[in-house]
Amino acid sequence: MNPTQAQLDACVTCGLCLPHCPTFRLTGDEVASPRGRIAAMGAVATGTLPSDEIYAEMLSFCLGCRACEAACPSLIPYGQMLVGAREQLAKDQPSFPGWLRRLLAGRVLNMKWLLALVTSGIAILQKLRVTRLLPRRLGLVRGLRPLRVFPHSVLGVHDHTPAASVGSVALLAGCVMDEWFPAVHDATRGVLQMAGYQVHSPERQQCCGALAAHEGAGGQARRMAQRNVSAFAGYDYIVSDAAGCSAHLKEYAEWAEGGESVAERTRDVTEFVAELIDRGLLPTFAESRGEVAMQDPCHLRHGQGISAAPREIVRAAGYTPVEIDPDGLCCGAAGLYMVYEHETADQLGAKKASQVKATQLTTVVSANPGCEIQLRAHLGDGYRILHPIELYWDSLSR
């Protein structure tokens, strides 16, 4: 629910978060800064000022990228506070647009059959080459990989290794990951198997609930989390190849009974595989295959503090990682943000695209589906955008 008094008090208004906040960088407006949002949350939580449209607008405009957390000297858990404040806002202001977003994030994404239907629909539009006729708000469709008309899911797969296995991994199928990025799952499964892991994608798992949580659909998020706690019981590790999901799984202690156990066992595929490479359990390719541009998903870099791992994997795959943005400014995807605050998302997406273009490279590596979609939508044709694990799997399978 609303951020706690202790969390709110932790902010000493030093302002060091401001330059890291993409919306502050775009607007120069305190109202669009983490410090400002915390002040607003405090005013509403204490009842000093009412929760109204201006408040809703302030919270909606935040990307939830958590770059501010990484910069905050007081270690304020801003991401958690935002999620709590949005949940409280949903209760205080159950308005039409918010209701729709919560429905989409909380229920629709969990309905595999509906997602499959939408996927088929988009696949057909893609084949007919009419995706560019979609309204700007749905511009994300232009950022998708070619989709399959007939559904495909990784749920239920059980990869046994020929030799004795070193451990069991539950692979998070994910909502859009499963339908729209099957190649990433293939790569993850391939690499983990090669390292000797049994990889299973439990049938009964659900969408991790990240988007629901971020939209303030707290009840939904908790339900999904609880189901996942039982679905993932018994595995040595839970691996996700979508940074947004691995970040959320690591916070399951807040979302479900028994959630700590999921949190402890969760690994993003990049950190998992990088460690295996470090320990020599997976090979490193020496030859130089060229340079690739590195994009850091916010929920990997800021949310989990992981930025070295994807680069290690890229190097191990025989490529040279090239930096595009020392500050790691959000690409603007931010879950459903790119649909609902599409103007701002477009500004940030264009900026990220120009950072890529400045390197003159045509291959971009990103460990999160949302980022990949945004990048492709703004870079246009002629770019290869993929997950670092795919790059590595590609080198492995040659």
Next chain:
Amino acid sequence: MTLVDDLQALLGPDRVHSHPLELLVYAKDSGVTPGEAVAAVLPETTQEVAACVRTAARHGVPVVARGTGTGLAGGAVPDLPALLVVMTRVDPPWEIHRGSRCAWVGAGALNLDVSRGVEELGLHFAPDPSSEAACTVGGNVGTNAGGPHCLAEGTTVAHILGMEMVTASGEVVVLGGAAPDPVGLDLRGVVVGSEGTLGIVTRVLVKLTENAPAVRTLLLTFDSIRDAAATVSSVIGDGIVPAALEMMDQPTVIAVDAFTRGDLPVGAAAVLLAEVVGLDAAVDEEARTIERIGREQGATSVRVAADEAERTLLWKARKSAFGAVAQTAPDYFLNDAVVPRTALVDVVTEIYAIGDRFGVKMLNVFHAGDGNIHPLVVYDAREPGMTDQVRAAAEEMMRVAVAAGGSLTGEHGVGLLRRDLMDLVFTPIDLDAQARLRDAFDPDGILNPGKVLPRGARCNDFGMIPEPGGD
């Protein structure tokens, strides 16, 4: 038409804030005192700033300029309800003059962005307050901001060659320029550090400093602050003017270590961060000298940063001190006093005693090289009577500093916070003269009223006519 109507007609509704929640968010800077804004505007050009000032004047509303609101003395917090002119969007493309090593930047440009922007030219903007990543150049000009590297380089004012400024009457003047010693009175010099009371600076011609070819950063630990301070005095007495000489006491190091996870010496009573820059030959020698002097004065360890990564970590530790302190308690009061370097140890000792007397918990961070102390009082405002204790302790500390030959503020500014203590340092005649200077720029008193000088600083306010001879 109301003020807000007029402003919206000028800037459009998106860049004018008047909703209570929006104004609440703008009520404070990084200091402790909130103020009240009747509206907040975000102009983008000098002309818009001038128009806002004229509009506010027409409505009889004072004007307070604000950067990113990282000031610690309440300079950007209205004393009387005022129009907040937020300068963060006044950031037109820079004009860099390579040959003259200067650049015109907007007041809304961030301090560190300027240095990063000219890095490939081998240059940087020297003033480096702890808030450098977040504060604006306009804010630096307003407070005459300092920072650790001002020891050898001087404060902001030494790096400002010119400025474009909107006056109280809403006109635009250009003061100074790239040529040395502009003719006439040095108004440019007086505007720096004037805390927004003489005009709103919209563009700044900043002097850029050459990057040093080599740097050595040392961390020395001591069993007492006295030993650390003695080292500082001896180093400077030896003829070395290091690029920076920063001191932190034990509670500060402990707090910062948690944030940086950086293996800082949490067992020491005081640590000294020293940095020398220049040619390799020079810095090696100076670093050796500092190490020798440190050991002579009882340093228990001397650590020299092995590479840029370690150097960055040591500095990050220093610059996060204030924020990291927030982990210790909900509120803090950051004091800023300055004393002659030779008085440092005695004053610091007294400051600790004051802390004990008033029952407040303290940390200390200081720019030891120039006698600039930042006693940081950590407390919980919700504890009854605590805030008053803290203020009383802070005032006592400033009295002690002044009594030792010091002054009220080395770099944060007078603002609201120290305004009413100005009489500790200046006579009524002095304050009257400063008030007349201010009135020359702002006869109607619409620019950030209530800052720097106490109310009634003009002797005429009380009907006092100064005696001839200034007595």
Next chain:
Amino acid sequence: MLKQELARLARGLLADPIPGAPEAEFTITPDTGEDAAAILAFASGNGLRVRFWGAGNHQAMGNSVPADILMATTRLDSIVDWQVEDLTVVVEPGVAVADLEAGLQQQNQAAVLPEVPGTATVGGVVAAGLSGWRRLRYGPTRDRMLEVRLATGDGRLIRGGGRLVKNVTGYDLPRLATGSFGSLGLITEVCLKLWPLPPEHAMVHVEDAEQARKAAYRPLALIETNTGATLYLSGSREEIEAQAERVGGDLVPGHCWPQPLVGDTEAVLRVPPSDVGELVARLREADIDFQAAHGVGEIRIAAEVDQLVELRHAAERAGGALVIVRVPPEIDFDPWGKPPDGIELQRRVKQAFDPRGVANPGILPGGI
């Protein structure tokens, strides 16, 4: 009547006319700041114009100032307080720059005031806003002005700044007083920030000033005259040798600063540093004696008056100025050139300190 009153008030402070000084009915040498303030209060109240005099080295600068009273700083000649360990010195305006620096040198310190000051006083140099050749490294004089006591035009004795190397308490009056040419009143005391003197000093004669500027790391000065360009260095032996290597030249021990230009007409060009090279080429071509400070943008010249017109145009086009240091008295040449922007502000600031306009009236650009 008035004169009798003044004579009574200034009893003990009256002096004989100073040779070379402009004519004035009274020559007064105050002994203390209070004295100066009392005289100024009287003068201001009675419309008597006061002109200030140090040692007369820079009296020809600025618009000419008619005076009823010549106030000289001859007796304000003490070094009030030298805090060696704190690197600050409080000094009265009548102290000769040469004497001050010689004294400071005993403890290896320097105020970094002009290196070849002649008889110039601290007060004169500060009021005229003059800096030494070493400003490339140490910044202009105003960067070392920590505190000022001023007897204002209307006789108030005020203080601004503080005897501290770092201080932002109140408005920066010390900086305002620097280069104010006595228009605010008489500076009766200043506190200056000192620098330690490095152990060794040397010079390198260089062929290409631009190249030397890029190669050397923050030298003391890079001065070009008609005879060539010289890089001035100081520091430890190793440091100086490293610098010489970067620049590519031989070290000549010690410092030999350019001597004051001779001639009855001297001016100083002030231009953005990037314009120095071009102007120097022009001056060489016109065979004008010059001393140019690269990296600073200051060029001293001894030229004919008709040459000054064109040079002033060139300087002002570049965003700078040509300021007269001296001209023959019969020549009528605007000492300042284009007045600064915000002239109204200048006027009001002057009035804040000198409401009746008696302190060096009209000396500043715009007739302020």
